[in-house]
Amino acid sequence: MxxxxxxxxxxxxxxxxxxxxxxxxxxxxxxxxxxxxxxxxxxxxxxxxxxxxxxxxxxxxxxxxxxxxxxxxxxxxxxxxxxxxxxxxxxxxxxxxxxxxxxxxxxxxxxxxxxxxxxxxxxxxxxxxxxxxxxxxxxxxxxxxxxxxYDALTHLPNRQLFLDRLEWSLKKTRRDHERMALLNIGLDKFKQVNDSLGPRTGDEILTEVSMRLIESVRESDLVSRLGIDDLWRQLARLGGDEFSILLPQVAQDDSAAFVAERIQHALAQPFVVDGEEIYISASIGIALYPNDGTESDVLMQNAGAATAYAKQQGVNSYAFYSKEINELSKKRLSIEAALRRAVENNEFVLHYQPKIDLHAGKVTGCEALIRWNSPEMGMVPPFEFISIAEESGLIVPIGTWVIEEACRQQVDWRQQGIGDLMVAVNVAGPQFKMANLQHVIESAINDSGIDPRYLRLEITEGMMMGGEDSLIKKLNDIKALGPSFSIDDFGTGYSSLSYLKRFPIDELKIDRSFIIDVPGVRDDAAIVKAIIAMAQSLELSVVAEGVEELSQLEFLKSLHCDVIQGFYFSKPLPAEDFAAFVLAGGELDALHKS
Known part of the structure; x- marks a missing residue:
């Protein structure tokens, strides 16, 4: 290659x-x-x-x-x-x-x-x-x-050369009273692949992506449609997993859409690295001259904003820039700035969703879920800021605070006489990749005085991809401190039996997407049944999250699911309300209904 x-x-x-x-x-x-x-x-x-x-x-x-x-x-x-x-x-x-x-x-x-x-x-x-x-x-x-x-890895033009060509093309387009389009191409979830499988695999994928992009814009029907013989020369790698292509002499918007669709089609086939098939898609933002800007920096900014919007709509999509997208982009920038202040001003709080042990018939733990108590926006739910925190790197200090606060709260409940409850904390991908994660957890345990057996760390299946030996060592080193591990959103990622056998995992959490339609939808019911049976055979406890209806609870009880979590019992609660819920025994009433 x-x-x-x-x-x-x-x-x-x-x-x-x-x-x-x-x-x-x-x-x-x-x-x-x-x-x-x-x-x-x-x-x-x-x-x-x-x-x-x-x-x-x-x-x-x-x-x-x-x-x-x-x-x-x-x-x-x-x-x-x-x-x-x-x-x-x-x-x-x-x-x-x-x-x-x-x-x-x-x-x-x-x-x-x-x-x-x-x-x-x-x-x-x-x-x-x-x-x-x-x-x-x-x-x-x-x-x-x-x-x-030129980019040393892909040999495509780099950002500097692309900006130079863009400036020159803009001058020509103005002089000739023409239109042109700028496409910003961002690979979907490439960081997850790069983090999980390693930089060598990431580099091989980027190299192959560049080859496919070149071929996709050199094909004869595309060139003839746009009337540009050397269209592929306008392609560049801007950095990381970001590419761009300049389309001069574009008279119709659908010509830019046609190129975007051809690029997505070119990337649809699996990438094979070391015999393993990896699927990569792209989100593409399109900015048009002169409608969306007449200067290079404005066009670049707007194409990037359109890409960010396309990513929010789901993988493998494209979007034309609009004023509405600009407002969303400004809002994201505003939220990021406010998030930075929130980290400095300690504006976060934890809510706790009860986890009910079906065998014991009582609350035995909870999942700590972050909320942002913003002075300007009020209580902000995580889906509105977590993705921004991950993209900006703020998820690392935020995640550290979550671990520390959850440990402190568990000890506080114990001192109130509630007993030792298992508290589960989500660990984000960037946080899990930190070299000092073990030190962060150890410090939280020592500073709070928590019995580490009651701290459970939830990771996703995607974090377990690639570098098995090093990941196993990392998990074992952390487990030596006392905490246990759970795989969150199980069934939506890449895990296999070999992973589950080798990794020091204690619990599986069935993703709520499989729970929503059980027992009515046969396929989902079969998946849930298979996961529970597999967990039991591997001597892992299993949690079903997203339980909202009695029929779901009865179905899970019939399969001998260990733990239930969901709105059927309780929404996530502030620390004081959670303590009151446990002491009132409200969960027993809910169980008796079934």
């Missing part, structure tokens, strides 16, 4: 030497004809000849050549002035300039060098010397461009 990637990008993505656009500015048209004739014999084929030096800068800006052959002594505007103007413009600073000069004095050459000349070619021009200097200069440019403007 790597050899294929290298050959493809060296031969096609990097400007091939013979395909270089060579611009010549000289007031001697006969000389330029001779130079072009010789270079055509050498295999070069793209030339721009400018006899009137007054037009040089306009043509440079429009055509963007790969190299400039520049005469110094010309009427109207001499080569020194052109060279100085070129080097002052950010978008032209890297264009190599070979100066054509009949002057041999050192002062002339020194001045040209000071103004940014790359090389010199003496008049009358020696054809062999011209071929060598041109080849060497283009080779150096290609090497420097590769280091500066």
């Amino acid at each position: 790597n050899e294929k990637i290298s050959k493809l990008h060296v031969d096609e993505l990097f400007t091939q030497l013979k395909d270089a656009v060579i611009m010549m500015v000289d007031d001697e048209p006969l000389l330029m004809e001779l130079l072009q004739a010789f270079l055509e014999e050498e295999g070069y084929k793209n030339f721009i000849a400018v006899e009137d030096s007054r037009k040089a800068m306009e043509i440079l800006d429009t055509k963007r050549p790969d190299i400039l052959l520049l005469d110094l002594n010309m009427p109207h505007v001499d080569g020194f002035d052109i060279l100085e103007a070129v080097r002052k413009l950010k978008m032209m600073q890297k264009i190599p300039v070979i100066v054509l000069t009949s002057s041999s004095d050192g002062a002339t050459k020194l001045k040209a060098l000071e103004l940014g000349a790359t090389d010199f070619l003496s008049k009358p021009v020696d054809s062999s010397e011209l071929a060598l200097r041109l080849r060497n200069t283009l080779m150096v440019k290609a090497y420097q461009d590769q280091l500066t403007y």
Whole structure:
């Protein structure tokens, strides 16, 4: 694969030497004809000849050549002035300039060098010397461009080169009164795959993604539909799992949608790494010029906002930017800023949902669930801020506080005479990946004085993907401190019997999506029955969450499910209300109903 990637990008993505656009500015048209004739014999084929030096800068800006052959002594505007103007413009600073000069004095050459000349070619021009200097200069440019403007992993253009192309395309689009589209492509849940399977697998997937993106936008029907022969050259990797593609000359919105759909189709087939099939999808945001912005930074921002919106709608979707999306984007930024203040001001509280042991007929524990008591927004439920906390990295300090507070509260209940109750705490993916998680848990245990046997840590199946040996060691090291582990949302991820046998897990929590329609929906009922039977055979306790109806409770009791959690018994409660619920024995009444 790597050899294929290298050959493809060296031969096609990097400007091939013979395909270089060579611009010549000289007031001697006969000389330029001779130079072009010789270079055509050498295999070069793209030339721009400018006899009137007054037009040089306009043509440079429009055509963007790969190299400039520049005469110094010309009427109207001499080569020194052109060279100085070129080097002052950010978008032209890297264009190599070979100066054509009949002057041999050192002062002339020194001045040209000071103004940014790359090389010199003496008049009358020696054809062999011209071929060598041109080849060497283009080779150096290609090497420097590769280091500066191309992503080292995928060999796609990087953010810097893409922004440069975007600026240039915007100028051309304005001048020609055309429309264009910008697509921002974000891979869905790639971080989860990268964290679970490791960076090597992540890199292989990103490399293959780049290949598929290239092929998807090079296919003949797509190119012919948009009328752009080198559309695939407008593709870039902006960083991480984020890609972008620029679509110039887009007259209709459906052309951008067509490209988005083709990209999603290209990514639909499984990625095979080390014999394992991995599925990756993409959420795509689309911003249109001039409707959604006339400047590059605005278009980039709006395309990114549309991608974020598409991700919220579910995986493998695309969305056009709109004012409503802009408002949502601003709201997310506002929530992130408020979250940072909330961490500093300790604005979070925990509510506790009772967990009823069906065998003992009483509350034996609870799940600690975070709430945000915002001064501006009131009590904010977790679904409105957890995803933002994870994306911003704030989930790590928030998760640390949750563990510490849950341990402290468990001890407080014990001191109130309620007894030792098992308190379960969700551990988010980024928090679980922390190198110091063991230290965080140990400190929480020591500072609170909790008996660690009554602390249960809930992790998801996705966290168990990849690097089994290191994960098993991490789990065992934490278990040595006393806590136990539960797999949350079981049945929705990637677990297998081999995982359950090898990992030091104590409990399975059946995801509420399987509980909602039991016992009426046969498939869900069969899944729940199978999970409970499997857990019992592995000597794991099993929790059913999301129980809301008597029929669900009776069905689970008939299968000898161990623990029930859900609104049928109680919603999550503040600490004081939870204590009152336990002391009042309300759960026994609920059980007697069944």
